[in-house]
Amino acid sequence: GDESLIDELLSTMADQGTDFTLAFRRLAELAHPQPDGEEDTRSFFSLGPAFDAWLERWQQRLAHDTMSPARRRSMMMTLNPVFIPRNHLIQEAIDAAIDGGDLRPFHQLVDVLASPYDYEGDKQRYATPPREDQVVRQTFCGT
Numbered sequence: 001g002d003e004s005l006i007d008e009l010l011s012t013m014a015d016q017g018t019d020f021t022l023a024f025r026r027l028a029e030l031a032h033p034q035p036d037g038e039e040d041t042r043s044f045f046s047l048g049p050a051f052d053a054w055l056e057r058w059q060q061r062l063a064h065d066t067m068s069p070a071r072r073r074s075m076m077m078t079l080n081p082v083f084i085p086r087n088h089l090i091q092e093a094i095d096a097a098i099d100g101g102d103l104r105p106f107h108q109l110v111d112v113l114a115s116p117y118d119y120e121g122d123k124q125r126y127a128t129p130p131r132e133d134q135v136v137r138q139t140f141c142g143t
Contacts, residue, residue, distance in 0.1 A: 008054060
């Protein structure tokens with residue numbers, strides 16, 4: 001049933017080290033693909049081949065759902081942001097403020113996070129996980 005499908009997805013995501021935020025956003029986009037030209041995460045995030053079999057079963061399941069694809073996509077999009085306050089971006093804003101008194105990175109981050117569901121391609125860097133050299137090992141709260 002649906003629970004086993006979800007359990008399998010979560011297990012695959014954990015095994016692959018998948019970014020959960022982007023994976024769920026990508027699934028929302030795949031729930032009812034839009035015509036080419038609409039901004040989405042496909043240009044920089046893919047679920048990858050490990051998800052192919054799962055995606056096929058999910059799409060078969062959706063074909064039997066009574067909800068319209070457009071409604072499903074709309075509901076999923078309201079629950080799955082593309083932008084979240086990622087530690088490396090927060091640290092970048094803190095460093096700019098402390099090291100140079102520059103609050104622009106902070107204000108830019110706040111502006112992006114004010115509309116976390118509205119993807120715009122020019123803001124891609126706010127959606128992507130950190131590179132290895134950007135990983136924050138300890139946050140300001142000690143975690």
